[in-house]
Amino acid sequence: MDISQVLPGDRAAIRRFIEFAFRLYKGQELWVPPLVGDLRSYLTRKHPFFDHSDAAFFLAWRDGKVVGRIAAIENRAYNGHHGTNTAFFGFFECIDDEAVASGLLDAASVWARERGLSSILGPKGFVRSAGTGLLVEGFDQFPALGIAWNFPYYDRLLTKAGFTKTADYLSGWLDRSARGDERLYRVAEIARKRGNFAIRAFDSRRELQAVLPAVKRIQHEAFADNPNYVPSTDAEFDLMAKTLIFVADLSIVRFIEKDGEIAGFMNAYPNLGRGFQKARGRLWPLGWLYILLERSRSLTLDLNGIGILPRYQKQGGDAILFTELEQRIRASRYEKVDFIQVNEDNFLSKSGIEHFKVAWAKRHRVYRRDILDATSDIIK
Structure with missing residues (x-):
């Protein structure tokens, strides 16, 4: 397995980053795709988030195929407001493979450590209006707009990679x-x-x-x-x-x-x-x-x-x-x-x-x- 960074000018890699989720969730009736244009604005660094903060995007490869993706995020506005020194990870999607998930999460951690950040938490979005967290209960429920629906195995992947709960968010009818x-x-x-x-x-x-x-x-x-x-x-x-x-x-x-x-x-x-x-x-x-x-x-x-x-x-x-x-x-x-x-x-x-x-x-x-x-x- 290899991990590669997606650069803003690499149109092929950007396309693979975007398309991976569509392939992973094909046939899943409860998954709602994001707007491709919105996602591309982050990958090409054209979103106003990059006026004050930074991020990097990574793909996991095996046998010539993309098997996972992740974004590592340094939101300086968040850290400045809360007096913290943390990174976020987002856009996390992965096949059911602990080695692939660990590789992606380690890549995000390396990127964050090189910027002097001491912890990493997520999944989080780039802006306040983005949804927060992995779905861990309610897999039979249709998601609210912009809120994640993911496979049940994601919780195990993060736990096996050494991540622990920091907060739970409830939604109800x-x-x-x-x-x-x-x-x-x-x-x-x-x-x-x-x-x-x-x-x-x-x-x-x-x-x-x-x-x-x-x-x-x-x-x-x-x-x-x-x-x-x-x-x-x-x-x-x-x-x-x-x-x-x-x-x-x-x-x-x-x-x-x-x-x-x-x-x-x-x-x-x-x-x-x-x-x-x-x-x-x-x-x-x-x-x-x-x-x-x-x-x-x-x-x-x-x-x-x-x-x-x-x-x-x-x-x-x-x-x-x-x-x-x-x-x-x-x-x-x-x-x-x-x-x-x-x-x-x-x-x-x-x-x-x-x-x-x-x-x-x-x-x-x-x-x-x-x-x-x-x-x-x-x-x-």
């Missing part, structure tokens, strides 16, 4: 017929009356786009202490905002205002996974149409976080957004909501969600390992 705890509605009603809170809806995507700078500010203030938080540059946020504008269902999207100030938001959008599957990761020639059609007919809503300014978090703002969500769902076509990746140790978020009797169905795990004393000879 809310059926449209469910009704939350009555206490939540009382809290929401009191907050509306006493706190001068108001719900804001949007009539157009242009109107939503105009308030997105407030989302960036709220994210930073609300999630800055979250161990999974990664600060975004303006360019990174603009890319994320374009996606948010495209996938948003304006009948569901709601912000909360306090005395005329935007105080919080609810990030919910249709699950477009079936459209991505039909598009096979490509927008052209018809991929964009498949995705657009799925936006209008998906019966599943992905809820990827509720953000409230810290000074309003204990004043009932979150209760207002949760109860508003339930009302919107009842008035919509959606049959269920996927609450995405809540840290199992985030008791505040979990308790709010559990008022709706959400059934936790999927678990994603982030792993960590100290950097090994490996040598660069592993990379050919």
Whole structure:
């Protein structure tokens, strides 16, 4: 087995890196491919992530065939914000072979060690909006958009390579017929009356786009202490905002205002996974149409976080957004909501969600390992 680094100008290697996952998951009905163009922007270093940080990409080969891939990531914005000295690994895909997995993970560790980093954790994405962790429970469940579905053997590959759990993230289903705890509605009603809170809806995507700078500010203030938080540059946020504008269902999207100030938001959008599957990761020639059609007919809503300014978090703002969500769902076509990746140790978020009797169905795990004393000879 050999490990090779994928260089930005090597179009053949970039193609093999991208295509490997399509070959590995061929016939798997629950795997949702990423957009090829998005993945290529990282491999060619054209993504704004590279304005402040660095990454390397590796392929594992056996008998002339690609049998695995990985990205090693140095997110300087993350390390600077949290005061850490860690690397991430991402885009990890591998055949069921412990030697191949260890070779890839060692290659990522070597790259990180050469940059003075002391540990490596993952799977993690390059930006905050990317999904986190390996799926370790819920292999029969359809994934939320951008969240990993992988083979069950991945957990064993990482464990055998010396990685240990650092965090688990739970996702669960809310059926449209469910009704939350009555206490939540009382809290929401009191907050509306006493706190001068108001719900804001949007009539157009242009109107939503105009308030997105407030989302960036709220994210930073609300999630800055979250161990999974990664600060975004303006360019990174603009890319994320374009996606948010495209996938948003304006009948569901709601912000909360306090005395005329935007105080919080609810990030919910249709699950477009079936459209991505039909598009096979490509927008052209018809991929964009498949995705657009799925936006209008998906019966599943992905809820990827509720953000409230810290000074309003204990004043009932979150209760207002949760109860508003339930009302919107009842008035919509959606049959269920996927609450995405809540840290199992985030008791505040979990308790709010559990008022709706959400059934936790999927678990994603982030792993960590100290950097090994490996040598660069592993990379050919």
